[in-house]
Amino acid sequence: MATVDQFKTLLKHAEDLGISWEQLNRLKSVRAIQNDGKKWHQRNPKVLYAGLVVLFSISLTSLYRLTDRWGMLEAFKPRILHPYNKCLLPSEAVGPFVRPPVDCNDCKDVTEILYLKNMTQELFLEKYAHTMHPLVIQDGQKGWTASKTFSYEYFKTLYPPGSEALRYAVRHCQFFPYGSEMYSLDEFVSMSQNRVEGNEDRWYIGWSNCEGFTANELRKHYTMPYFLPLELDHSKTDWMFIGLPGRGASMHIDFVPGGSWQAQLSGEKEWTFETPPECYGICTSKMMVRVKPGEIIVLDGNRWFHKTRILGNDLSIVIGSEYY
Ligand SMILES: O=C(O)CCC(=O)C(=O)O
Ligand SMILES: [Fe+2]
Numbered sequence: 503m504a505t506v507d508q509f510k511t512l513l514k515h516a517e518d519l520g521i522s523w524e525q526l527n528r529l530k531s532v533r534a535i536q537n538d539g540k541k542w543h544q545r546n547p548k549v550l551y552a553g554l555v556v557l558f559s560i561s562l563t564s565l566y567r568l569t570d571r572w573g574m575l576e577a578f579k580p581r582i583l584h585p586y587n588k589c590l591l592p593s594e595a596v597g598p599f600v601r602p603p604v605d606c607n608d609c610k611d612v613t614e615i616l617y618l619k620n621m622t623q624e625l626f627l628e629k630y631a632h633t634m635h636p637l638v639i640q641d642g643q644k645g646w647t648a649s650k651t652f653s654y655e656y657f658k659t660l661y662p663p664g665s666e667a668l669r670y671a672v673r674h675c676q677f678f679p680y681g682s683e684m685y686s687l688d689e690f691v692s693m694s695q696n697r698v699e700g701n702e703d704r705w706y707i708g709w710s711n712c713e714g715f716t717a718n719e720l721r722k723h724y725t726m727p728y729f730l731p732l733e734l735d736h737s738k739t740d741w742m743f744i745g746l747p748g749r750g751a752s753m754h755i756d757f758v759p760g761g762s763w764q765a766q767l768s769g770e771k772e773w774t775f776e777t778p779p780e781c782y783g784i785c786t787s788k789m790m791v792r793v794k795p796g797e798i799i800v801l802d803g804n805r806w807f808h809k810t811r812i813l814g815n816d817l818s819i820v821i822g823s824e825y826y
Contacts, residue, residue, distance in 0.1 A: 609785035642798025706745025756803035760826025769818030
């Protein structure tokens with residue numbers, strides 16, 4: 503069999519004999535030698551990478567559709583659709599796929615949600631702050647006036663339609679429609695009384711206090727919960743969630759720096775916690791708790807899958823934040 507070099511010499515002779523390069527190039531063997539034996543993908547790496555990127559995007563879209571059908575992405579869609587949301591892949595969507603696995607030793611002894619009061623900062627830090635024990639602190643809102651002040655009308659006066667505060671919040675603060683047909687704080691404060699009362703649709707939304715003036719106004723009515731030591735208070739952002747009975751957040755896992763607390767100001771909310779799949783058979787598969795006005799729930803939403811549902815007849819209003 504001729505070597506590549508011998509074949510190249512033969513080709514040169516052929517050219518000298520007046521056989522054109524086009525004629526030679528029609529031969530498969532000539533083309534193979536010209537490419538130095540390289541396969542198509544070795545000769546066209548850029549085309550290959552571009553193809554892979556297209557394929558990856560198509561898979562991501564299919565995955566999105568599939569998970570959407572499973573009801574995992576209620577919070578995902580509107581955030582993509584809303585023009586002011588900067589984050590294309592919110593934590594709810596990527597969290598389940600990129601989170602570190604839970605050490606099942608951390609949940610194997612957690613069998614129920616603890617109801618506690620008169621908690622001290624020392625005890626909280628030592629025994630609960632970084633564990634997987636969800637707690638309900640029954641006297642968590644001691645000294646606050648938020649439960650008497652926060653209402654739909656209060657939020658409407660805090661962010662008056664057309665105000666700079668509202669414009670800023672709409673542009674810069676995150677908004678969670680939770681599957682409601684409502685995509686901005688602007689729409690929220692402009693609802694008709696009929697819609698507020700749930701006669702049009704059952705709405706449930708959340709937003710962050712990232713606008714400074716309103717954040718300060720809101721904070722006149724609550725403080726960092728008394729049982730949280732100062733060293734755990736790094737979060738600048740607090741979250742409000744408000745909505746009608748029957749609604750809530752679908753099952754998800756968080757992607758935040760630490761634990762979360764959420765103060766139930768009015769209405770009642772049921773929380774369901776589920777073991778992450780890696781701890782099936784080791785940790786309690788499901789725990790539920792009903793949080794009432796005046797209480798604060800503390801949870802590690804990064805390690806427990808969780809969902810919520812507003813119960814009773816009253817509008818649920820909560821404020822919450824993270825600690826780490
Ligand atoms: O309050 C809710 O409905 C959901 C809140 C939540 O998932 C969270 O704070 O991590
Ligand atoms: Fe969550």
